[in-house]
Amino acid sequence: MTFASSASTSTADLIAARLPNHSLPRDLYCGEQAYRDDLEQIWYREWLFVGPTCELPKTGSYVTLQVGDYPVIVTRGADKRIRAFHNVCRHRGQRLCAKSNGTNPKLVCPYHQWTYDLDGKLLFARDMGESFDPSKYSLKSVHCIDLGGMIFICLAKVPPAINDLATNLTRYVAPSALADSKIAFTSTIVEKGNWKLVMENNRECYHCGGSHPSLCRTYSDDPLMTVMEGPNSASPEILDHWARCDAANLPSRFVNAPDMQWRMARVPLMDTQESFTMSGKAAVSRRMGTIPWNDAGSLMFYHFPSSWNHFLPDHAIVFRILPISPTETQVTTHWLVHKDAVEGQDYNLEDLTRVWLNTNDEDRQVVEENQRGILSPAYEPGPYSPSQEAGVIHLIDWYCGLMASRLNMQQAAE
Numbered sequence: 001m002t003f004a005s006s007a008s009t010s011t012a013d014l015i016a017a018r019l020p021n022h023s024l025p026r027d028l029y030c031g032e033q034a035y036r037d038d039l040e041q042i043w044y045r046e047w048l049f050v051g052p053t054c055e056l057p058k059t060g061s062y063v064t065l066q067v068g069d070y071p072v073i074v075t076r077g078a079d080k081r082i083r084a085f086h087n088v089c090r091h092r093g094q095r096l097c098a099k100s101n102g103t104n105p106k107l108v109c110p111y112h113q114w115t116y117d118l119d120g121k122l123l124f125a126r127d128m129g130e131s132f133d134p135s136k137y138s139l140k141s142v143h144c145i146d147l148g149g150m151i152f153i154c155l156a157k158v159p160p161a162i163n164d165l166a167t168n169l170t171r172y173v174a175p176s177a178l179a180d181s182k183i184a185f186t187s188t189i190v191e192k193g194n195w196k197l198v199m200e201n202n203r204e205c206y207h208c209g210g211s212h213p214s215l216c217r218t219y220s221d222d223p224l225m226t227v228m229e230g231p232n233s234a235s236p237e238i239l240d241h242w243a244r245c246d247a248a249n250l251p252s253r254f255v256n257a258p259d260m261q262w263r264m265a266r267v268p269l270m271d272t273q274e275s276f277t278m279s280g281k282a283a284v285s286r287r288m289g290t291i292p293w294n295d296a297g298s299l300m301f302y303h304f305p306s307s308w309n310h311f312l313p314d315h316a317i318v319f320r321i322l323p324i325s326p327t328e329t330q331v332t333t334h335w336l337v338h339k340d341a342v343e344g345q346d347y348n349l350e351d352l353t354r355v356w357l358n359t360n361d362e363d364r365q366v367v368e369e370n371q372r373g374i375l376s377p378a379y380e381p382g383p384y385s386p387s388q389e390a391g392v393i394h395l396i397d398w399y400c401g402l403m404a405s406r407l408n409m410q411q412a413a414e
């Protein structure tokens with residue numbers, strides 16, 4: 001489903017005309033042009049979260065994803081390195097791998113069986129003649145980096161700097177030992193809403209009381225707990241938690257990119273509860289990594305445009321969003337547990353997944369209704385709550401700042 005935007009208003013003009021601290025003009029949430037511009041300026045240029053490295057447990061493991069027009073494949077080679085490639089055969093352009101994940105010793109094109117090594121080199125192509133030089137037909141690579149067990153890719157020729165995120169994320173997730181984890185469960189859903197509505201919804205808990213009965217058993221919807229505009233706006237409870245974590249060398253204090261593209265902080269759950277379960281108790285008897293206590297809370301990490309995450313003592317939940325159309329977004333969630341935790345013995349899937357399966361579905365419903373309302377010609381941008389929706393303001397300001405500078409630069413160059 002696509003919706004025509006008013007042809008006369010460019011994305012740059014829509015952004016220039018937006019009201020500060022208000023939701024965006026309608027066409028930015030549903031227009032075809034704005035969607036193309038979001039792909040070109042954001043999704044094809046920023047680092048994007050793919051998934052955890054444990055999704056590629058051994059040589060030959062692969063995952064595929066679709067970023068706008070680009071099919072991408074991520075593999076683990078014989079040297080154990082994780083690499084990303086355009087998932088496009090160098091013969092006549094077949095999509096090389098159609099499955100979302102699996103294991104293959106080599107990448108064989110289904111059309112004429114050109115065969116590539118896991119590092120992208122073309123190994124075999126039948127009947128191509130004497131002068132054919134396979135070394136000229138390796139898969140095209142995509143920038144790929146492993147940050148403490150979290151895989152990111154970037155489609156740009158020259159990716160933006162990632163050093164600051166790399167240093168912080170690697171340090172903050174180290175106690176969760178993601179390399180020693182496994183995927184216990186994965187859910188993939190499609191929300192009929194623009195990707196910015198999906199991310200906006202995640203950046204506030206103004207809606208939590210009204211929408212998330214199971215999450216609210218353990219997760220406080222106090223904006224001082226969930227938004228945290230900076231290290232000093234945290235509640236006394238969080239400050240106490242950080243002091244306790246400092247003493248145990250557990251990285252926990254609020255750190256962020258200056259433009260708020262990412263933020264991480266460890267916050268306690270309500271009433272010293274342990275995990276996002278219906279009971280509030282840990283879902284997995286075996287803790288991950290070296291996290292010292294059951295009540296260490298959640299290390300919350302988001303990264304625009306594609307991810308938010310919770311690293312709990314007993315499990316981690318990592319989320320990836322990908323735009324599918326102006327009004328559709330794919331949301332993939334993985335539940336990670338210690339690699340030696342045994343299902344049915346150390347955890348059961350129902351306890352582990354119930355709260356966030358519910359929460360994702362509740363978020364899907366509010367996002368879809370949000371999109372439906374915005375599609376009305378009667379919609380007009382409304383004000384964000386300064387206390388409850390500061391996180392949404394961070395997102396929208398980051399988005400508008402980046403889009404304005406890139407679109408204006410492009411215009412100047414034309």
Ligand code: 3BY
Nearest residue numbers: 202203204205208226308
């Ligand atoms: O997932 C998060 O980051 C939380 C939970 C609910 C709303 N959001 C701020």
Ligand code: FES
Nearest residue numbers: 089091092109112
């Ligand atoms: Fe891949 Fe022909 S298109 S082998």
Ligand code: FE
Nearest residue numbers: 201202212363
């Ligand atoms: Fe929610």
